[in-house]
Amino acid sequence: MNPSKLYVIPIQLSDNSLLDPLLAYLTHDFGVPAEILRRELDLAKAYNVERDQYYSSMILAQLIENPPESAFRILGVTGLDIYIPVLTYLFGEAQFKGIGALVSTFRLRNEFYGRPSDAQLFEERLFKEAVHELGHTFGLPHCHYPGCVMNSSTDIDDVAEKMVSFCRACAQIVRQDRPL
Numbered sequence: 648m649n650p651s652k653l654y655v656i657p658i659q660l661s662d663n664s665l666l667d668p669l670l671a672y673l674t675h676d677f678g679v680p681a682e683i684l685r686r687e688l689d690l691a692k693a694y695n696v697e698r699d700q701y702y703s704s705m706i707l708a709q710l711i712e713n714p715p716e717s718a719f720r721i722l723g724v725t726g727l728d729i730y731i732p733v734l735t736y737l738f739g740e741a742q743f744k745g746i747g748a749l750v751s752t753f754r755l756r757n758e759f760y761g762r763p764s765d766a767q768l769f770e771e772r773l774f775k776e777a778v779h780e781l782g783h784t785f786g787l788p789h790c791h792y793p794g795c796v797m798n799s800s801t802d803i804d805d806v807a808e809k810m811v812s813f814c815r816a817c818a819q820i821v822r823q824d825r826p827l
């Protein structure tokens with residue numbers, strides 16, 4: 648079977664209504680059908696009591712264990728606060744030239760920063776971070792082209808600086824790896 652699907656695995660999301668728009672956006676952007684995949688994960692393994700956060704790499708490792716043959720890419724979307732030991736938090740993590748990526752919605756909502764709720768802005772941030780992390784799975788490093796979705800974002804205001812799409816050079820690399 649051809650690896651022809653982009654699977655999205657929801658992990659502890661407080662609001663599942665973000666999934667349909669995300670699936671539609673990813674299908675459109677990557678030209679590969681995006682669908683929900685349900686997986687039971689052992690999140691206790693990734694939980695760090697002292698930090699009250701979840702170790703991103705340990706979740707990512709579980710996402711890509713025994714992937715379905717039809718999996719072109721696997722994207723975990725979690726409501727949990729994630730980290731890696733050298734950073735205080737992450738918006739997401741991905742396997743460079745791999746199959747798996749993970750994004751967290753925990754710090755993407757305005758409310759987290761004491762700002763007025765903005766559903767559209769939240770959705771836009773989620774799309775950007777999802778596309779960004781998936782971009783790494785295609786072997787894309789951080790890109791300096793102004794506005795490219797592969798610009799690195801260390802805080803929420805950096806996310807605003809970039810577009811939801813790849814610059815031409817990055818888009819070309821992604822296109823070469825399409826299954827269809």
Ligand SMILES: [Zn+2]
Nearest residue numbers: 779783789799
């Ligand atoms: Zn990145």
Ligand SMILES: [Zn+2]
Nearest residue numbers: 790795814817
């Ligand atoms: Zn770029």
